[in-house]
Amino acid sequence: MLESIQDDGGVTVSSEQLARRGHTTAAQVRKDLSHFGSFGKRGLGYSVDELRDRLRIILGLDQVWPVVLVGAGRIGSALFEYPDFKRRGYECVAIVDSNPEKIGRKWGELVIQPTAKLESLIKELCATLVILAVPASAAQLVAECSVNAGINGILNFAPVQLQVPDGIPVENVNLVMELEALSFQITRASKT
Amino acid sequence: MLESIQDDGGVTVSSEQLARRGHTTAAQVRKDLSHFGSFGKRGLGYSVDELRDRLRIILGLDQVWPVVLVGAGRIGSALFEYPDFKRRGYECVAIVDSNPEKIGRKWGELVIQPTAKLESLIKELCATLVILAVPASAAQLVAECSVNAGINGILNFAPVQLQVPDGIPVENVNLVMELEALSFQITRASKT
DNA sequence: ACTTTCTTGTGAAGCTTTTCACAAGCGGCT
DNA sequence: AGCCGCTTGTGAAAAGCTTCACAAGAAAGT
Incomplete structure (x- = not known):
């Protein structure tokens, strides 16, 4: 504002x-x-x-936050291209995906890496944040791997409640739940 | 759960x-x-x-909610493909974009329509929800147009606070703000 | 039928957040 | 210099939310 x-x-x-x-x-x-x-x-x-x-x-925006993007699907690509992202100091330093067809492809300057490398990438690049844009079934495992590698915070798009140690902040974005909040309010209002 | x-x-x-x-x-x-x-x-x-x-x-999930997607960019396409979406009763009935290059293209069964048709599309298809996946500069105008057409709720991805009449619920998803919440918490914690 | 083991639903207590209301302070105008 | 119109920062009051703690009820075993 x-x-x-x-x-x-x-x-x-x-x-x-x-x-x-x-x-x-x-x-x-x-x-x-x-x-x-x-x-x-x-x-x-x-x-x-x-x-x-x-x-x-x-808000900590006076520094650069190195981010690893996990999941090179549509949500991942939407985030990767989002210009406000970099403008606010969040810099994508690596992209990881489990799909062998995607590994090796380039997004901008970055080559998509296999999931097996996630832990070492976080350590080597000193990444502070991960963005989880993977299916719900994979999210918990990726979160644990990131925490082991020493990540400082997680932005989670998967519709599951991640179990992580105290002190690691997690922010959840659940698109279906946002729509449900709307349909709930509309349903309520129409019953008045 | x-x-x-x-x-x-x-x-x-x-x-x-x-x-x-x-x-x-x-x-x-x-x-x-x-x-x-x-x-x-x-x-x-x-x-x-x-x-x-x-x-x-x-939550109102015992009915189908016809949704109009405004903005056929990356966020729009990520939402359009998201399978949980339809499973929960949200059905995309129209796609609108302002870019002449995109108008006329097909996403699945749907042809992308020009923004000028938004109001009539909402009315004809009895859409109850709009998803705003457009740049911040266009969001307020699209919101007003949707409200005029009788929309019941708005899911807004643009990083602006929409001004809409009382009684029209708006849910905001601001991706940069989620990251800021993380960097704030990490910054705070490191100052203890 | 009685006892034991669970677990709900809910007033009351405790805690947090929001709102109120106003003294204190700043700048401009006479 | 003195007055007036604004607006902040903040204790105190009001409102809202979460936790506690327990009576009431349900099932299963004796």
Whole structure:
């Protein structure tokens, strides 16, 4: 949001304005920010540039995160091509797939590697994140292998609840569940 | 989870077992279910078949949801091919894109249509959901058009907060934000 | 029929998050 | 300098969510 305000030439922004854009309340914006420090000026609001920079640091976007993509299917390719990805500091350093037909193919500069190499690739390239874009049946095994190799976080697209040690953050994206959330709300509303 | 238990031959399941699988607590499982009714038997647990069927009805999965896919890019194609999609009752009834090169191509049985036809397609096909897999700059316009056509819910992949009337549910999937959640947690943990 | 072993459903307690409301502070205008 | 219009940061109150703990009920064995 702050970058879009920058593009529109905004220099300062109030919690009220941010709240309207983000579908929340001004008090919520201020309370949330206050957990990390004090970024605004009374009577004036927040400096867009400064707040953006401070939030980038809080989110860890002031560094490059080497990412290994596991699964060279359609979801994998969608992510690989997604431009915002690299712009935010996430750099795909390796691609892995189990399908022998895909191994050896090139995506951009990268050659698709066999799953057997996952662990050594993570170690050699010091990858911090893996993206799991594999079928549900393979996900748990890939997760364990990544954890053994010392991965720091997992983005999981497989529709299973991964079992990983405490302290390794996992974010799940379950596309069917998002649709189910919609059909649930619509069904509810129509029963009023 | 219940379907996976069915496949493993499970007949009944306790809140404790469900909690372990889902990384939550038995009390949470029971409290959540209690909001929709009383599905279990004391001393025995829940009938897997019955609970699955009841939840399917609650989530609105006992009917077919006609979906229009807007944006025939990589994310769109990943969704279109995703098999779980149709299995859960979401049926893609039309594909729309703004790129003249793509219009007229066939994906399976469906011909890609121009964006201008979106409104009439939604009306004619009685589509209840749209999936927005378009660039951020186009998303708001497509959303408004869909709302005008009487859409019931929106699944939005564009990294913008859509402004739609109250009562139209919107679910957002923001891939970069998921990665940011991971790098934030890793950054935090390393500062302890 | 009685006891034992489970497990649900649910008030009450405890905890977390959100909202309220206002003192304190900044900038511009007279 | 003094006043006025805004807006932050934050304790305190309100609302919401999770956990606890237990009565009530179900099945199976004696």
